[in-house]
Amino acid sequence: MTASWRARLLSLFLVLPLLLGACSATGADRATEAARLADALTSAISSGDRVGFDEVFDSSVPAERLDEIWGNVIQFAQVRFTVSSEESWRVDWKVTDERSVAHNVVDAPLVCVRGSCLLGDLGQSSGRPTPVWLVEAITVQRVGRVTVVGGQAADAWLASSSAAMEAVASAEPSSLLRPSTTQVVEVPGSTDAFEQVMAATAFDFRGTGAVTWKLDGGVTEDTGEEDSAIHIVVNPDSTGDLTEDGRRVLLTHEGVHAATGWLGxxxxxxxxxxxxxxxxxxxxxxxxxxxxxxxxxxxxxxxxxxxxxxxxxxxxxxxxxxxxxxxxxxxxxxxxxxxxxxxxxxxxxxxxxxxxxxxxxxxxx
Ligand SMILES: [Zn+2]
Incomplete structure (x- = not known):
């Protein structure tokens, strides 16, 4: 009898601190944890530390999803996460030699146990544009003055993108055209991917071959920071039957918009x-x-x-x-x-x- 009672008391002692721990994941703790995870994710990516990257995520995130995100992010010159609110992070990203940085806001829900948290996902923040590298498996390919970022369809746009940006770089009036060292062209592989990148329905862009826009993610509170990157995004729905000439004209047109972005x-x-x-x-x-x-x-x-x-x-x-x-x-x-x-x-x-x-x-x- 005595031994059994003692055993029960011991187990109560063991259980109580665990419960207290679980209850103590306060808002302040979660904010600290979010900041720690954002830092850990940023440094794992910049140092090519796959183990460190995986350790940021909860085990509920499928291994294939981690493989896809990792395979995508290591192709960029910079992917930096900072906490903008508890479960929504700002990400600043750019390709090698890109003059400016793209800003997005993404969903980063936490899974917390006993005051310690891991990342439960990384994805679209409702109603906000999503980086194409969180939407599908992508390649980042540099050709001359252009860097093409996209899914399987991207290969078909390499030659025309490069020719278009050469045309913009040598066009007059050069006083008005200020192209980036490398212009980013995003080629989402599907309607669904395009809609997530644009945070809009494909219907809104029917008949539009491509869009040139500034990736500021609605992040405007910064002062003294370099301007947000201007990217060209190809609409897969309205460009399927374009010829090589058609692609080159379309991208030169958009390239001029990008190179005159400084004019407002x-x-x-x-x-x-x-x-x-x-x-x-x-x-x-x-x-x-x-x-x-x-x-x-x-x-x-x-x-x-x-x-x-x-x-x-x-x-x-x-x-x-x-x-x-x-x-x-x-x-x-x-x-x-x-x-x-x-x-x-x-x-x-x-x-x-x-x-x-x-x-x-x-x-x-
Ligand atoms: Zn136009």
Whole structure:
């Protein structure tokens, strides 16, 4: 009897501290644990420590998922995690030689036992853009002035991406074009991957071949930090049957947007200036694309409308003409003034008068 009672008392002593431990995973503890895990993950990736990487994750995370994330992240020059709130982390990432850093916010739920936590997952934060390397297995391939990041479909974009960025790097007016040492082109392998990368439905981007955007992850509180990276993201749904020429024109157009990102958005009513500059540099990449654009412009002769409104570029009824006119007009402005000064003035200042040389009827002459 006595021995049994003693044994029960002992086991109570053993159990109690465990229970107390489990109860003590307070908010403060979790925040400390989150910071510790974010640091451990960052240093495991930067030092190529696969064991250390695995030790950050809870055993509930499938081994294949860990293999995929690890295989992806070790291809980047930097992947740095910091805690922005308890279960949502900021990640700063870049490829080798990229001028700026991309910022995303990702979900990082913790699994805590007795005040000690591990990472239960790493994935999309609801409604926020997700790094393509958390969405699918990717490769990071450098070709000339471009780094293509994406799934299996990425290989088909290497040659056209490289040719496009060469075209942007040698294009005039060089005073307006400031391409990165290496332009990142992301090629999500599926509709689902594209939707997670963009945090939007593919429907929102129907008919859009590619998007150029700044990866700031909504992180704007920083001061004195270098600007966020500008990446080009290819839409797999609307580019499936593009020819090599078509890909090159598309990526040159987007490459111009990326290289003029430093200018910021055009003033209201002048979307045609930025779209026109992109077209004026991209269309000469393929003679048949250029001819097709001029045909769309001439279809409105003898009395084509003047500069298209900003809305025309998102209106399926008007956008063919909007792009055609803009490309023609900015090409003409650059022929008159190769320095690009008038283009920049139109871009930045709504008071700058549109020169008479691009009077719409001149397009028909
Ligand atoms: Zn554009």
């Amino acid at each position: 958005a055009t003033v209201a009513g002048r979307t045609w200036v930025s779209e026109g500059l992109a077209e004026a540099i991209a269309l000469p990449q393929a003679a048949d694309e250029q001819e097709r654009s001029l045909e769309r412009l001439r279809a409105a002769c003898p009395e084509p409308p003047g500069p298209p409104s900003d809305e025309a570029f998102t209106d399926p009824e008007q956008l063919d003409y909007a792009y055609a006119w803009s490309g023609w007009a900015v090409g003409r402005l650059l022929a008159d003034d190769p320095s690009g000064a008038i283009v920049e003035a139109l871009w930045r200042d709504s008071a700058t008068v549109v020169p008479a040389s691009v009077d719409a009827s001149a397009a028909c002459g």
